[in-house]
Amino acid sequence: MRITLVGSRHFGVTTLNMLREHGVSILRVVVADGADRLAATANAAGIDVVVQANPKLVVASEIAPDTDLIITAHSHARIGKDALAAAKLGGIGYHPSLLPRHRGKAAVEWTIKEGDPIAGGTIYHLADRMDAGAIAAQDWCFVKKGETARELWERALAPLGLKLLADVIDYARVHKALPNKVQDEQFATLAPSLS
Secondary structure (H helix, E strand, O other): OEEEEEEOHHHHHHHHHHHHHOOOEEEEEEEOOOOOHHHHHHHHOOOEEEEOOEOOEEOHHHOOOOOOEEEEEOOOOEEOHHHHHOOOOOEEEEEOOOOOOOEOOOHHHHHHHOOOOEEEEEEEEOOOOOOOOOEEEEEEEEOOOOOOHHHHHHHHHHHHHHHHHHHHHHHHHHHOOOOOEOOOHHHOOEOOOOO
16 A cells, blocks of 8 residues: 655654554655654655645645555645545545534534534545545544543544554555445534634
């Protein structure tokens, strides 16, 4: 399995480390900011790093040749149709909610603000609409009383995302395809930014 990883920050680094431990070939890391810690970690590991020309959009020329799968990890850039077409299996991302609930930014914060007793994470197919692609994998966890969004992310949702990504990669290795369950739009909510 040959991967182009698009991401940033701590979750991008932990995803890179999980992928390396999982035995996949990381062909390239794509970042919006060349000073990001993900770029530094990839450079130190001898992995090709490309800085996006447009921080809001990843294009085909930024995807490594012979990529099987694009994975996003804490990226707010849209992956263009041409970029998705450049990868044999397209692309997937992790969203820290039970999609289609809490689409958009600040999903964990909205989970806490709405008082949801259950949270979860979703690996979804990258698509034209933000967080609206088909579901490849999903799992849930309880929210502890009084837990902050950061505590929930660190305790449960970040580790859940890494596990789900590894599960989907394993599935794709065996089946040469990705699981695919269309989101039920009647349950969709959009989590607006809290800033």
